[in-house]
Amino acid sequence: MQINFSGLRALVTGAGKGFGRDTVKALHDSGAQVVAVSRTNEDLVSLSKECPGIEPVCVDLGDWEATERALGNIGPIDLLVNNAGVLLEQPFLEVSKEAFDRTINVNLRSVIQVSQMVAKGMIARGVPGSIVNVSSMVSRAAVINLTSYSSTKGAMDMLTKIMALELGPHKIRVNTVNPTLVLTHMGRKFATNVEFANALKERIPLKKFAENHRI
Ligand code: NDP
Numbered sequence: 001m002q003i004n005f006s007g008l009r010a011l012v013t014g015a016g017k018g019f020g021r022d023t024v025k026a027l028h029d030s031g032a033q034v035v036a037v038s039r040t041n042e043d044l045v046s047l048s049k050e051c052p053g054i055e056p057v058c059v060d061l062g063d064w065e066a067t068e069r070a071l072g073n074i075g076p077i078d079l080l081v082n083n084a085g086v087l088l089e090q091p092f093l094e095v096s097k098e099a100f101d102r103t104i105n106v107n108l109r110s111v112i113q114v115s116q117m118v119a120k121g122m123i124a125r126g127v128p129g130s131i132v133n134v135s136s137m138v139s140r141a142a143v144i145n146l147t148s149y150s151s152t153k154g155a156m157d158m159l160t161k162i163m164a165l166e167l168g169p170h171k172i173r174v175n176t177v178n179p180t181l182v183l184t185h186m187g188r189k190f191a192t193n194v195e196f197a198n199a200l201k202e203r204i205p206l207k208k209f210a211e212n213h214r215i
Pocket of ligand 1: 013137180183184
């Protein structure tokens with residue numbers, strides 16, 4: 001299917017690797033002007049070579065003030081993909097303050113912050129827009145050692161519904177996608193939990209995980 005996003009400006013978080021990197025490429029191929037936000041500058045340098053004309057922004061989205069400085073004057077955005085995420089595995093009894101705070105700040109708080117900036121811009125310009133939040137199947141399915149990660153994804157699903165309710169009247173659509181395991185940088189690390197990976201694979205009709213070729 002040919003999608004044409006010419007004339008639209010998109011912002012993708014977590015653009016350096018995995019889903020985010022592929023999303024930037026797909027949006028760029030579809031004619032959108034893309035702002036690519038990620039944490040590791042080398043990833044953004046190589047992505048800029050592959051997708052000439054994108055606007056790289058290097059920032060740690062877990063840092064509220066740095067994000068405000070980096071994206072506070074980002075200008076008009078029509079499409080937002082809140083994709084950046086971290087997965088820090090810990091058994092429930094060992095969940096640390098540091099890991100929990102980090103996960104909440106990156107996976108959830110930054111979604112609120114970046115979406116506020118983008119949505120306020122859309123409303124001020126009086127234009128429609130679309131926001132996609134990248135959640136996970138583990139927002140609903142319980143998996144051991146994922147207290148922090150799954151809690152943020154469960155909260156993200158509800159956050160999305162509230163954003164959709166409040167932003168809908170401004171013609172801003174808000175949706176989540178809830179993927180299963182995909183062999184990105186994050187997915188490969190998690191798939192080293194062989195017992196879990198095999199059990200999950202059994203439930204997939206093709207008995208294999210989706211691959212991400214642009215890690
Ligand atoms: P990857 O780890 O492969 O890529 C994540 C990207 O986000 C990296 O470029 C990373 O940069 C960036 N990022 C992470 N933290 C920050 C931060 N604080 N500030 C800015 N950028 C950041 O993950 P995936 O592509 O697999 O995952 C993308 C999204 O999809 C996540 O939200 C994840 O929870 C979700 N998801 C993934 C699944 C999977 O199986 N892969 C399944 C379901 C959902 P850096 O490497 O420099 O930290």
